[in-house]
Amino acid sequence: MDWSLIWKAAIALAGFGALLGAILAIASRRFHVDVDARVEEVLEALPGSNCGACGLPGCEPAAEAVVKGEAPITICRAGGPDVADRVAKIMGVEVGSTVPLKAHIHCRGGASVSPIRAVYQGVNSCRAAEIAVGGGKACPFGCLCLEDCAKVCPVSAITFDEDCIRRVNVKKCTGCGLCSDVCPRDLIEMVPADATVFVRCKSQYTGKKALSVCKVACIGCKKCEKTCPEDAIHVENGFAVIDYDRCTDCGDCAMVCPTDSIQLWAARVGHPEGGEFILPEGKKKGKGPDYAVDTDELEMAVAEVSAEEAVE
Amino acid sequence: MNEAWRFFLLFFGAAIVANILLIRFIALCPFFGVSGSLETSLGMSISVIFVMVMATSVSWVAWNYVLEPLGVGEFLYIPAFILIIASLVQFVEMVIKKTSPPLYRAMGIYLPLITTNCAVLAAATESVKPGFFTKLNIPYSYGFVESVVYTLGVAVGFSLVLIIFAAIRERLDMAPVPKFFRGVPIAFITAALFSLAFMGFAGMFGL
Numbered sequence: 001m002d003w004s005l006i007w008k009a010a011i012a013l014a015g016f017g018a019l020l021g022a023i024l025a026i027a028s029r030r031f032h033v034d035v036d037a038r039v040e041e042v043l044e045a046l047p048g049s050n051c052g053a054c055g056l057p058g059c060e061p062a063a064e065a066v067v068k069g070e071a072p073i074t075i076c077r078a079g080g081p082d083v084a085d086r087v088a089k090i091m092g093v094e095v096g097s098t099v100p101l102k103a104h105i106h107c108r109g110g111a112s113v114s115p116i117r118a119v120y121q122g123v124n125s126c127r128a129a130e131i132a133v134g135g136g137k138a139c140p141f142g143c144l145c146l147e148d149c150a151k152v153c154p155v156s157a158i159t160f161d162e163d164c165i166r167r168v169n170v171k172k173c174t175g176c177g178l179c180s181d182v183c184p185r186d187l188i189e190m191v192p193a194d195a196t197v198f199v200r201c202k203s204q205y206t207g208k209k210a211l212s213v214c215k216v217a218c219i220g221c222k223k224c225e226k227t228c229p230e231d232a233i234h235v236e237n238g239f240a241v242i243d244y245d246r247c248t249d250c251g252d253c254a255m256v257c258p259t260d261s262i263q264l265w266a267a268r269v270g271h272p273e274g275g276e277f278i279l280p281e282g283k284k285k286g287k288g289p290d291y292a293v294d295t296d297e298l299e300m301a302v303a304e305v306s307a308e309e310a311v312e
Numbered sequence: 313m314n315e316a317w318r319f320f321l322l323f324f325g326a327a328i329v330a331n332i333l334l335i336r337f338i339a340l341c342p343f344f345g346v347s348g349s350l351e352t353s354l355g356m357s358i359s360v361i362f363v364m365v366m367a368t369s370v371s372w373v374a375w376n377y378v379l380e381p382l383g384v385g386e387f388l389y390i391p392a393f394i395l396i397i398a399s400l401v402q403f404v405e406m407v408i409k410k411t412s413p414p415l416y417r418a419m420g421i422y423l424p425l426i427t428t429n430c431a432v433l434a435a436a437t438e439s440v441k442p443g444f445f446t447k448l449n450i451p452y453s454y455g456f457v458e459s460v461v462y463t464l465g466v467a468v469g470f471s472l473v474l475i476i477f478a479a480i481r482e483r484l485d486m487a488p489v490p491k492f493f494r495g496v497p498i499a500f501i502t503a504a505l506f507s508l509a510f511m512g513f514a515g516m517f518g519l
Binding site for chain 1: 374378379382383384387388391392395396399402403406407409410411
């Protein structure tokens with residue numbers, strides 16, 4: 001056996017290694033690029049799943065954009081307020097007015113209260129149904145129940161039951177707003193996570209017409225508008241809209257709503273979804289099946305709306 | 313045979329007739345990995361051309377002036393070339409990061425991928441041991457210019473096929489492909505047909 005070969009091989013490889021190592025060492029000094037140390041820190045704080053919900057290719061570009069000031073510190077939708085807090089700390093700024101958001105679906109019309117006008121058998125997507133024929137639901141403003149929002153939700157926070165009642169699990173909801181973007185009927189609003197008063201309908205029909213397509217529709221009676229002490233709720237385009245900047249969560253509007261379209265959110269720690277919708281305490285229970293509408297009061301309100309419309 | 317024609321044949325043979333992806337089936341992982349979209353395949357192609365030519369030039373020098381004179385080339389070429397290619401890619405990455413940020417942004421993500429790309433090693437090996445992968449014992453070794461032209465051919469062939477394949481896959485995504493074949497399976501079938509088509513070049517110009 002020729003031992004000199006082994007020596008030669010060792011020398012050759014060691015020589016290459018030493019030479020290349022030296023070149024790299026010199027190059028890393030010579031061609032050193034100062035990277036903002038904050039980029040790495042921000043990158044650490046981000047979830048690192050490169051989900052792309054922020055619109056950038058991944059977490060590293062997002063971190064760079066944040067450090068350069070091209071993106072807000074709240075850029076990470078998936079990370080939510082926790083990540084925003086940590087990023088804010090690194091960047092030395094206050095998170096400020098970025099209240100955490102959660103999704104609220106402005107429709108509570110299930111199959112039992114909202115009749116269908118046709119059986120939709122097309123592509124299984126709300127957006128497709130909306131483009132094609134407007135789906136099978138009689139109410140042209142309500143939830144189509146084809147679950148586009150549930151499919152797009154990255155944390156499975158939106159669920160539908162057999163009656164097509166949709167719920168948002170506020171424990172899971174990160175406030176990313178993807179569901180709000182996909183809803184073809186614009187029913188999902190991102191509301192402040194601490195809001196407690198909700199309008200659960202977006203029907204532009206008023207009075208009898210609204211009730212004809214859904215038993216639990218907002219009829220646009222403006223009782224809430226008249227009751228609100230803070231001028232925080234207004235009827236626009238036939239349905240009530242709450243201005244959460246002004247709302248003080250007093251619940252007076254929910255108290256007077258004849259169709260129970262305005263309800264209160266009761267956060268419950270032990271509840272699997274983080275809470276549930278309730279009626280204000282002391283509100284008269286009505287005769288309706290699964291909703292508490294006082295039928296006499298409702299008839300009066302409908303009559304009022306019809307009278308007002310006739311005057312106009 | 314005149315010199316220019318010889319170089320053309322060397323280039324053409326490396327790029328088309330003995331295409332590294334479709335005829336020799338080397339570097340199939342980037343072939344399927346980065347052919348998902350035209351944009352990434354373009355970035356990868358440019359990086360591969362750049363790195364392959366540089367890697368071969370350096371390893372040719374290492375082979376002809378160090379490994380071969382010492383008589384250790386026959387068994388040491390793989391570790392030596394891997395060492396050289398990996399360091400070279402690192403070095404190139406540092407240099408372009410400093411000198412040309414736009415180029416770094418375009419090629420940056422692909423450079424580390426290429427470090428261990430077998431096509432680069434194959435080109436470097438073939439340029440010092442012609443006919444190695446075709447199991448031909450050719451008693452001939454390329455000169456420096458020849459090996460660069462040869463490697464350029466290999467890299468251009470790689471890029472050409474990668475880009476064409478990415479374009480095909482982009483169309484396949486929208487084509488009415490049966491459910492079971494969607495995604496990678498249809499890509500494999502397409503690659504096979506593509507490979508068959510490239511076999512048609514065999515024997516062109518007597519190559």
